[in-house]
Amino acid sequence: MAKVKGSIVIKIEQCKGCEVCVPTCPHEVIALSKNVNGKGYHYLEMVNDECTGCTNCAVVCPDAVITVYRVKKVL
Amino acid sequence: MENIPTTADIVKEENLVYKKTKVLTDNILSYCPGCGHGTAHRIIAEVIEEMGIQDKTIGIAPVGCSVLAYNFFDIDMQQAAHGRAPALATAIKRLLPDKFVFTYQGDGDLAAIGTAETIHACNRGDNFTIIFINNGIYGMTGGQMAPTTLPGMKSSTSPYGRDTQTMGNPLKITELVAQLPGTCYVTRQAVHTPGNVRKAKKALRLAFEYQGKNMGLSFVEIVSNCNSGWKMTPRNANEWMEDNMFPFYPLGDIKTPAKLEL
Numbered sequence: 001m002a003k004v005k006g007s008i009v010i011k012i013e014q015c016k017g018c019e020v021c022v023p024t025c026p027h028e029v030i031a032l033s034k035n036v037n038g039k040g041y042h043y044l045e046m047v048n049d050e051c052t053g054c055t056n057c058a059v060v061c062p063d064a065v066i067t068v069y070r071v072k073k074v075l
Numbered sequence: 076m077e078n079i080p081t082t083a084d085i086v087k088e089e090n091l092v093y094k095k096t097k098v099l100t101d102n103i104l105s106y107c108p109g110c111g112h113g114t115a116h117r118i119i120a121e122v123i124e125e126m127g128i129q130d131k132t133i134g135i136a137p138v139g140c141s142v143l144a145y146n147f148f149d150i151d152m153q154q155a156a157h158g159r160a161p162a163l164a165t166a167i168k169r170l171l172p173d174k175f176v177f178t179y180q181g182d183g184d185l186a187a188i189g190t191a192e193t194i195h196a197c198n199r200g201d202n203f204t205i206i207f208i209n210n211g212i213y214g215m216t217g218g219q220m221a222p223t224t225l226p227g228m229k230s231s232t233s234p235y236g237r238d239t240q241t242m243g244n245p246l247k248i249t250e251l252v253a254q255l256p257g258t259c260y261v262t263r264q265a266v267h268t269p270g271n272v273r274k275a276k277k278a279l280r281l282a283f284e285y286q287g288k289n290m291g292l293s294f295v296e297i298v299s300n301c302n303s304g305w306k307m308t309p310r311n312a313n314e315w316m317e318d319n320m321f322p323f324y325p326l327g328d329i330k331t332p333a334k335l336e337l
Contacts, residue, residue, distance in 0.1 A: 018109030062113025
């Protein structure tokens with residue numbers, strides 16, 4: 001089955017926990033963590049593996065903390 | 076099922092689809108969480124990277140929250156006196172006409188103290204780009220009322236809402252400069268959703284392309300939020316902006332050049 005799979009890498013120490021990206025995710029992959037980073041912000045984390053690498057979260061992130069990877073073809 | 080890749084298989088250089096542009100430095104942005112300035116900075120930097128003009132772009136930082144913009148862009152930057160960025164941009168563009176020059180200004184800088192410089196630069200039609208971030212408030216100094224504050228909108232100097240009888244009417248400076256013959260491209264965009272960010276990036280790209288063709292001044296307004304000044308969470312501020320700012324400041328192109336071939 002060909003299914004697009006993606007993943008994101010979050011720079012935890014630069015995330016300010018603004019949550020602007022959370023409603024943009026079509027598969028509810030991302031949410032704020034219960035833990036905080038060095039600045040005291042609840043940082044972003046992946047909560048499931050439904051990510052398709054659509055880049056919506058990275059495009060709206062004001063602090064550019066999200067890097068997106070996508071596997072082009074899975075057999 | 077053994078073909079389903081794990082995160083470690085996906086996170087590889089050949090699968091990269093989006094990363095932070097190199098035109099932004101590694102400094103952490105000084106803006107509040109959720110501020111539209113960060114997104115606006117990023118799309119400007121992405122446009123500069125895509126056009127390959129990093130070494131011939133000169134940016135002008137204003138006074139306001141974005142006064143430290145020169146710390147975040149990896150390009151030549153100059154900081155101007157309050158409101159005087161269009162005058163400085165005129166000078167730079169006339170002395171170095173092969174460079175790409177843009178000013179990055181807020182509504183207090185561009186529409187209040189710098190109104191004269193803005194209007195005369197737009198009327199002269201100097202070939203540079205003005206990027207105008209409109210959040211309807213003086214964000215850096217504590218949320219005071221700005222010329223662009225909406226009627227009835229609360230700010231720290233209009234705690235019962237802006238009363239247009241005593242405090243005057245909001246200034247739609249983008250519509251105002253669209254009337255002037257010197258401007259070639261005037262548009263209003265937003266950066267709070269992925270779709271709007273992509274449209275705003277296209278508009279910025281067009282603005283820089285028109286500047287490269289010496290077609291006149293291009294003016295891009297970005298309606299943004301100020302969640303600290305509006306006393307809201309970033310998500311609520313974006314919803315409030317959609318419900319209240321966009322009816323008064325409708326998004327879209329206000330003026331486009333007659334010849335659109337690029």
